[in-house]
Amino acid sequence: MNAKKKVCWIVANPLTIRFFLLDQITAIGENYDLTIITNADDHTFLTSFGIHVRLIPVVIERNVSPWRDLMALLRIVRILKREKFDLVHTFSPKTGLLGMVAAWLVSVPFRVHVFQGEVWATRKGLWRFFLKTLDKWMVRCATHLLVVSHSEEKFLVDQGVVPSGRLIMLAGGSICGVDLNRFRPDAETRNEVRLKYNIANDEKIILYVGRLTLDKGVLDLADSFTLLAAQYPKLQLLFVGPDEQGLQEKIFDRCPTHRSRIHFFGYSANPERFMAASDMLCLPSYREGFGMVLIEAAAAGIPTIGSRIYGICDAVQDGVTGLLFCPGSVSDLTEKIRLLIDDTHLADNLGEAGKLRARHEFDKELVLKALIGFYKSLLNPQ
Numbered sequence: 001m002n003a004k005k006k007v008c009w010i011v012a013n014p015l016t017i018r019f020f021l022l023d024q025i026t027a028i029g030e031n032y033d034l035t036i037i038t039n040a041d042d043h044t045f046l047t048s049f050g051i052h053v054r055l056i057p058v059v060i061e062r063n064v065s066p067w068r069d070l071m072a073l074l075r076i077v078r079i080l081k082r083e084k085f086d087l088v089h090t091f092s093p094k095t096g097l098l099g100m101v102a103a104w105l106v107s108v109p110f111r112v113h114v115f116q117g118e119v120w121a122t123r124k125g126l127w128r129f130f131l132k133t134l135d136k137w138m139v140r141c142a143t144h145l146l147v148v149s150h151s152e153e154k155f156l157v158d159q160g161v162v163p164s165g166r167l168i169m170l171a172g173g174s175i176c177g178v179d180l181n182r183f184r185p186d187a188e189t190r191n192e193v194r195l196k197y198n199i200a201n202d203e204k205i206i207l208y209v210g211r212l213t214l215d216k217g218v219l220d221l222a223d224s225f226t227l228l229a230a231q232y233p234k235l236q237l238l239f240v241g242p243d244e245q246g247l248q249e250k251i252f253d254r255c256p257t258h259r260s261r262i263h264f265f266g267y268s269a270n271p272e273r274f275m276a277a278s279d280m281l282c283l284p285s286y287r288e289g290f291g292m293v294l295i296e297a298a299a300a301g302i303p304t305i306g307s308r309i310y311g312i313c314d315a316v317q318d319g320v321t322g323l324l325f326c327p328g329s330v331s332d333l334t335e336k337i338r339l340l341i342d343d344t345h346l347a348d349n350l351g352e353a354g355k356l357r358a359r360h361e362f363d364k365e366l367v368l369k370a371l372i373g374f375y376k377s378l379l380n381p382q
Helices: 014-031 045-049 066-083 093-105 125-141 150-158 187-196 218-229 248-254 271-277 292-299 330-342 344-361 364-379
Strands: 006-011 033-038 054-057 087-090 110-115 144-147 204-209 235-240 262-264 280-283 304-307 322-325
Touching: 006 014, 006 066, 006 093, 014 033, 014 045, 014 364, 033 066, 066 093, 087 093, 087 364, 093 110, 093 125, 110 125, 110 364, 144 150, 187 271, 204 218, 204 271, 204 292, 218 235, 218 248, 218 330, 235 271, 248 262, 271 292, 280 292, 280 330, 292 304, 292 344, 304 330, 322 330, 322 344, 330 344
Parallel strands: 006 033, 006 087, 033 054, 087 110, 110 144, 204 235, 204 280, 235 262, 280 304, 304 322
Antiparallel strands: none
């Protein structure tokens, strides 16, 4: 019996694993000898999810840190050289650069990176040029490049980062698809969550799910809520996700008279419960490869609002499954939220259309099947 091919995933943030990659890890682990390199202190955190794969901790900084990045690169090179992997797969800009360069240096046969939103998309001047150049280096080191949306593919080609024809999108897009058993309308959960947090059934909830960072546009959402809160006294705003840039107080400062109606829940392993309890989800991001949370919310049957940028415009069909607004425009965002508050018929129709689209195009089983098929085409060609 032939030994399983050896695969290495390099993921900077363990939260990315918890939010998006558990099902893929299980599926890949059943077919290949999988090792994960990630920035985790707990070597065994995956076992709590019933997943048993080898995890190797490497300190990988989110921000540019020349000395620490060099140390991380050397550490990854040593690991890859020792383990002799058949395929290395990276999942973020930083791990893409470090992982693809390291894999190229030790001649790993298959070097795969997936684009999920570009850091430099919101930068300007020399900093944008520098970060964009790093992505170009990474592209040269990779043998295969994946992308999570058609609009991101067009953006990367138009920007001259990736030559036309090199990018592959699996299934309908996204990094993982949506688990339709988790993300679904649930009246019982809606009542439980609202009762737990003392939110009445007739109150409207705007939900944000994701990291709290400036690039995600959370301050724009706070400004919009401030404009709406006085007119709609039963309007509530929920933030679910880690506050990576200490923005909670800044958000409160923008809404001084409505602080009691703004709620922060930090990281949640069960965001579907908050989606079931909410009336709409808003992602006012300035950069996004796809915006998976929008599809999850759609599967839960609630309308979505997103900024009109590449990535998000694939996740939200404007006027069909949700509404798009001009990125950075608080007034446009406010009007889109107001429209969903006032027009319940429209909100219901958008939510229903989004639910059907999520089921038909983004079921996680479709994405898993495409990923396994892609790996087999490289590692087990017939």
